[in-house]
Amino acid sequence: MSLKSLLFAAAAVVSFAGVAAADGAKIMVHDQYARVSAKMSTSGAAFMQIMNMDTEADQLIEARSDIAKRVELHTHMESGDGVMKMVHVEEGFAIPAEGSHMLQRGGDHVMFMGLNQELKHGDVVPVTLVFKNAGEVAIEIPVDLERKPAHGSGHNHSNN
Structure with a gap:
């Protein structure tokens, strides 16, 4: 996707709720949501599309939130026995230059371990994403316990 196309798409996205941008709009976050697998879970996860509007690649290196004792960047990997x-x-x-990376169920995601409170549908979780170049981006992530696993899978614009 060209920078011009990406900027146009990003401008259209800004008109919808749920978009966060870093100062200077080099990093944009879209379609973020968090969930737990069961009502009384002690862990949860967050998913989103991260768009890099810069001409240089960046790296999401950390996520922080007071919602849990530990917040880590996770992925799913086969353990060798299937x-x-x-x-x-x-x-x-x-996060590639002028590209995006999806954090999605069954793949890369932000993991909340040791939740400090129950995550209920409609709650909002404050999270700070830390990037190597863009620095800190504070976002709010709505808890959506009704979203189906395949939601958004047709919109994977990952360039990695």
Whole structure:
């Protein structure tokens, strides 16, 4: 996708709720949501599309929130015996120049471990995403316990 097309798409996206942008709008976050797998879960996860409007690649290196004792960047990886397991990705996620990266169920995501409170449908979770170049981007993530797993899968614009 060209920068012009990406900027046009980003401008259209800004008109919808749920978009957050860093100062200077180099990083934009779209379609973010959080969920837990069961009502009394002690862990949860957040998913979103991260768009890099800059001509240089960036790296999501950390996520922070007071909602949980630990917040980590995770992905799903096959353990060798055909079983998928979640693993911490210490180096974070590459966000390509003028591209995007999806954090989605079954793939890369933000993991909340040791929740400090129950996440209820409609709650909003404040999260700070930390990027190597763009710095900190504070976003609000709505809790959506009704979203189906395949939602958004047709819109994966990941360039990695």
